[in-house]
Amino acid sequence: MLSTKDMSAGGGRISPLVSPGNVTFKVNDVTLQQTPYDKDAYNIYLHVESKPIGGDFQGFLRDRNNEALGRYEGQVGRVRASQYPFKDTTLPSGRDISRDQEILKTMIFLASAFGVREELDMIEADTIEDFVSSAGPIICTGTFVNACLGSREWENNEGYINNDLYLPRVSKDGVPIEQEDVENSRLLTFDRETHVRPVVKKESTETSKFEPTKSSVGDDFDL
Numbered sequence: 001m002l003s004t005k006d007m008s009a010g011g012g013r014i015s016p017l018v019s020p021g022n023v024t025f026k027v028n029d030v031t032l033q034q035t036p037y038d039k040d041a042y043n044i045y046l047h048v049e050s051k052p053i054g055g056d057f058q059g060f061l062r063d064r065n066n067e068a069l070g071r072y073e074g075q076v077g078r079v080r081a082s083q084y085p086f087k088d089t090t091l092p093s094g095r096d097i098s099r100d101q102e103i104l105k106t107m108i109f110l111a112s113a114f115g116v117r118e119e120l121d122m123i124e125a126d127t128i129e130d131f132v133s134s135a136g137p138i139i140c141t142g143t144f145v146n147a148c149l150g151s152r153e154w155e156n157n158e159g160y161i162n163n164d165l166y167l168p169r170v171s172k173d174g175v176p177i178e179q180e181d182v183e184n185s186r187l188l189t190f191d192r193e194t195h196v197r198p199v200v201k202k203e204s205t206e207t208s209k210f211e212p213t214k215s216s217v218g219d220d221f222d223l
Contacts, residue, residue: 016075018077020190020192022187041085042086044103048076059072077163079165107131148177150196
């Protein structure tokens with residue numbers, strides 16, 4: 001069947017970036033990053049890579065400063081482990097939410113999805129930063145998992161839409177990530193209306209060319 005999914009507008013080539021939807025990927029790195037607007041709030045980022053695509057697919061360089069390392073064989077992307085940052089807060093109900101405890105719960109969920117919960121439980125760390133740093137290599141085993149990726153769309157300065165990818169919350173409808181060979185799959189089925197928050201595109205007084213410029217696609221993806 002014909003489909004434009006994963007294609008870019010320039011030349012009809014497959015995009016080197018992972019898109020929202022039901023995808024299969026492995027995790028190459030796990031990082032904990034402060035939000036730019038609140039130093040006490042954190043996002044967990046999964047640096048993911050899809051299965052090799054083959055054909056004339058051209059992935060991003062593994063290292064922009066060392067082309068000898070070659071290119072990724074699959075699509076890549078950064079996926080937030082939660083739609084919203086982790087932060088200490090008090091809910092309207094009066095319930096206190098601990099940032100670090102919520103991060104630990106998320107790491108348990110991820111480790112379980114990759115089948116490495118026992119290894120995760122062996123980690124002891126003084127800070128949440130140290131814990132996630134130690135947990136990353138445990139999760140990055142090269143194991144592929146199935147996932148449902150949501151997105152908050154955003155518009156860059158040239159008017160092109162990009163995706164801020166995240167794992168949707170676990171709900172009665174299913175889970176956002178699970179092992180490939182799991183029996184009785186509970187994986188969420190991607191639904192654009194539910195899992196994508198669209199951007200309201202800016203008005204432009206100038207008519208841009210249909211062919212995107214090199215900068216609209218971006219430099220080789222920085223993982």
